[in-house]
Amino acid sequence: MRGGLGGFYIFLACVALGAAAISGVNSVSRSINQSITAEGQSILGADVRFELNNRVANDDELAFLNSLGDLTIGSGLRSMARMLDASDQTLVELRSVDKAYPMFGELETEPALETTKAFAEIDGVFGAIVAPIMLDRLNVEVGDQLLLGDIAVEIRATILAEPDALSEGFGFAPRMMVSDKALDAAGLIRVGSLVEHSYRIDMKGEPTLSDLQNVRELAKTEHPDAGWSVRTSRNAAPALTANIERFSQFLTLVGLTVLVVGGVGVANAVRAFLDSKRGVIATFKCLGASARFVFIIYLVQVFLIALIGVAIGIVVGAAIPFVTSSLLSTALSITVSASVYLDVLLLAAAFGLISALTFAVLPLGNAGNVPATALFRQWSLGQTGWPKPIYSILAIALASLLSWLVISTSDNDQITIIFLGAVVFSFVVLRFVSILVQWLAKRSPQVRSTPLRLALGNIHRPGALTSSVVMSLGLGLTLLVALALIDGNLRRELAGNLPERAPNFFFVDIQSDEIEAFDRVIADVAPDGKLVKVPMLRGRILELNGTDIREMTIPPEARWVTRGDRGITYSPIQPEGSVLSEGEWWDKDYAGEPLVSFTAEEAGEIGLEIGDTVTVNVLGRTITARIANFRVVEWESLSINFVMVFSPNTFAGAPHSWLATLLDGEASAQKEGEVLNAVTRNFPTVTSVRVKDALEIAERLVGQIALAIRAAAAVALIASVLVLAGALAAGNRARRHDSVVLKTLGATRGTLIKAFSFEYVILGLSTAIFALASGGIAAWYVTSQIMSLPYSFLPDVAIATLIAALVLTVGIGLIGTWRVLGQKAAPILREL
Known part of the structure; x- marks a missing residue:
């Protein structure tokens, strides 16, 4: 040492x-x-948070909530904010709060305003605060007014910090906050509206984990059919925490x-x-x-x-x-x-x-x-x-x-075991690749080029660098190729293929008494478009085959189905964009026990079979239906489809809204603007989502995640480069002897440089070919089998990989070789 x-x-x-x-x-x-x-308290905005979807708490439930401590009530939904002259509009993530908000943390605005003043009704106009990006999007300023549903609201300030924003989840649109009275006046919450009602409770003092668990159990015991989700300050942002852990x-x-x-x-x-x-x-x-x-x-x-x-x-x-x-x-x-x-x-x-x-x-x-x-x-x-x-x-x-x-x-033991297996397999295959390269070099036909002949000899001779170079670069390049191909296919699907076949718009919260008028407006403004509309409700899965969902172990890939409320519908006929894989569809006039059609992939992941029962809570009512069939759904087409489609008699007489899509492949941006203006002007409470806008946000998110993943993968490549440099440096001692002997026998420096260059090019190409093959297989598996997206090999990734492999092997190799060729002959010859 x-x-x-x-x-x-x-x-x-x-x-x-x-x-x-x-x-x-x-x-x-x-x-x-x-x-x-x-x-946790500031992030959740409470000690305990209860959430109900598409309905408010009844009197008994509200009394129970008030008995737990101080209460603040809020609502969240997506809506449209419009200019007074109807010249422009934007989708917003709307949130209403009451006078008790916030109970924890501080709502910071610019300019700084007290909550009561920010949302107060002044001269018949309610106040609103908005995300700064919304001012740029609509080209408005603090003090201007916007239309929200049936009323005008004044922008009083911009939001600097929303204390419980993390617990509210990710939003696809700018935030707008108003008072609960303003939301009622706007008329946006109607029958079947997609709205989340939150009830935040301050239990006073510092409740222990046991106290919070007792509240959960009490809510389950006293109101088993409420259908609400309960979250405590000890689990304030479960989605964020889960994503961080993943x-x-x-x-x-x-x-x-x-x-x-x-x-x-x-x-x-x-x-x-x-x-x-x-x-x-x-x-x-x-x-x-x-x-x-x-x-x-x-x-x-x-x-x-x-x-x-x-x-x-x-x-x-x-x-x-x-x-x-x-x-x-x-x-x-x-x-x-x-x-x-x-x-x-x-x-x-x-x-x-x-x-x-x-x-x-x-x-x-x-x-x-x-x-x-x-x-x-x-x-x-x-x-x-x-x-x-x-x-x-x-x-x-x-x-x-x-x-x-x-x-x-x-x-996640499964993912880790797959990773370890892939590492072992990669080492075995890389070893095989290096042996194969040496075998081919040894049995290659005689060539007249002296440098190439020397290069082939260097590849298969005892103590050759072949195994070290292939091993060192192989894993790093494979990881980069796999991630680049996954990222490229995902981006292509979002930005390329999807917009060609996806709808132009989604329209949410169309009321039953508006649906015919909505048809007429769309027919006038987009006569060549295809309008598809379906009834829509929201429901939460409570039990599967009579077993409480909370007591079941659901595979990670299927938990999204059983977590929270899901959009559901009913239909007398099989929905477009789906194919029956098992079972039969019910008759149009079916009137027996409630039946449900389940998507095949999700049912397989959960372990459901034909004849199993699914219990859901819809609008506070518990319904049990039997699985009649399974459907294969092409989710990436963005056409209307649901995990669960019920027989029409299941929800006979139940109030609901409608969901619609408009597909017009020839529509220009100007035409889409006309459609959006017409719908917003005639139906101010209908939420319009332009699919291209949502895709752009999704693509931007994918890009940010991909950038982080690439940065992490680059660390592996850096390790590969270090190992490559070490492997080549370790071989320099033998190369010094070789170069001195060859120069003594008449070889020129140019001949030796060509020989070493040929050797590094062959090794780099061999490693790149392996990385392309193994990385391509890994990317295909993740893209097609896990993400269920179309997969194609991307030539630009192949070219970039080849260039990277050649630059690294030839560049690093020649840097070390240049030093070797500069050695004096006499000291080396005396050691021989």
Whole structure:
């Protein structure tokens, strides 16, 4: 160790990079989740929040809620805000609040106003506060008036901070806030309107977790059929928390990929180091040292160096939450408090040390095979073959320990096991690729070009760099190719194919007494358009086959079906855009027990079969229906379809609204504007959603997520580049001898540069072809099997991958080779 760390800098960088990625990601995730828990009351705006969809609490329910503590009531829905002259309009996320809002946190506005003044009715006009982006969208200012439903409202201020915004969920439109009285006057809440009513309760004092759980149980016992969802301050933003945990798990797997890729660098560094110490090892052997003794000496040294790398990594990882806390606080609108999380750092340290030792054991086991004759002649550890079985068993045991640790600390065992299996499979395939490249190079026909002949010989000779180069670049490039193809297909589907076949508009909350007039308006303004309309209600699944949904274990991919309210409909005929996969559709005049059609994919994920029962709560009424058939639905077409379609007799006489889509493939932006103006002018309470606007928002979100994922994947590629540089540096000693001998025999520097360039080009192309094949398969599986989207291979990704592989291998290789070619011949020749 006193001799310095020469040859181990790549080793240190690989271990430190992986440990920093794992500890940093999990520390940030922990700090966000703890901050959400600590500010649970402010984020939720209450100790307990009850939510009802499409109906208000009845007198008994309201009395129960008031008995729990102080109460504030609000509503949320999407609506249209219009200019007074009807020249423009925009979709808004509308929220109403009462005088008691906010009970926790502070509503900040510009200019600063008291809540009562911001929403007060002055001279017959109610006040509103809006998101700043809305001023730009409609080209209005504070003090201007807008039409909201049946009334005009005055913009009194813009929203700087909405204390409970995180608990309200993601919105596709700018926020507008008004008073509960203004919402009533606007006439937007009508029969069947899609509206969420929230009841926030301040229980006074500091309720314990047990107190909050008791409220949940009491609500379930006293009002079992209410159909409301209950959330407490200990789980204020479950969707955000779940997404953070999923993303941190993904990034942790990326960090493990870095460690695995870096493991190749560890093995290369250990092998090169031991090769430089072969004389020392042979001396030990001459003095009677056993192979075990030699193994332990260098195992301790490798462990100490790995410990240094891990220490550097976890110090960097521990600092990441402190560096990002202000940025995260701004982005999430909460105070993210950073801290040092010892358990997270210890876990990252364990990952780093175990992975380093796993890859170091085999080359260390070979160290004991150095014969004493190495003192008297040149000898390379690359020729020693496999070590004794005990060292292979030890390497397998360490790899198994690492796998167990990864699985035991993961939130999703299935994904983690698939990841580990993919890593093992990738190593096997990469090894096969390197053997295949060497086999083809060895059996290639004789070529007249001296540089090319030398390149082919370098690829298959003993101690060649082929395996190291293919291994080091293969995993990193594969990950980048897979992510780039997934991102490209998703973007193409959103921006390219979908708008061609998707509707131009969705129209929500059309009342039953308006539907005929709505038909006439659309027929006048868009005579060539296709209008599809269906009745729509909202319902929550309570039971499956008589079992409470809360007591069931639903697979993660299907939880969205059973979480919260779902849009449902009824129909005498099979909906367009769906195909029956099992069962029969009911007759048009069917009048028996309630029946329901379920989407096949979701039913399969949940484990439902024909004849099973589904119990839903609709408008406070509990209905049990039997599954009559399964449908295959093409969701990506954005046509109207539902997870559950009921027989018409199920909701006979139930009040409801209508949902409609308008498809006009030839409509210009101007024509769409005319449609939007006509609908908004004639039906001010109908919400119009322009599909292209929603797709643009979705594409922007996909782009932001993809950018974050690419940045994470780039860390794996950086590790690959480090390993590649280490592998090429480790081979430079042999190349120095080769270049000196060849130059002595008459080879020019140009000839050697061409030979090395050909070698690196062949290795780079081989690795790129593997990365394209394996990354393409992974992307196809995720896109077509998990996302259920059309998949196609993207040539631009293939070209970019080929260029990246060639630039990295040839560029880094030639940088090292140039130094090799500059060596003086005499010192090298004297050693031969």
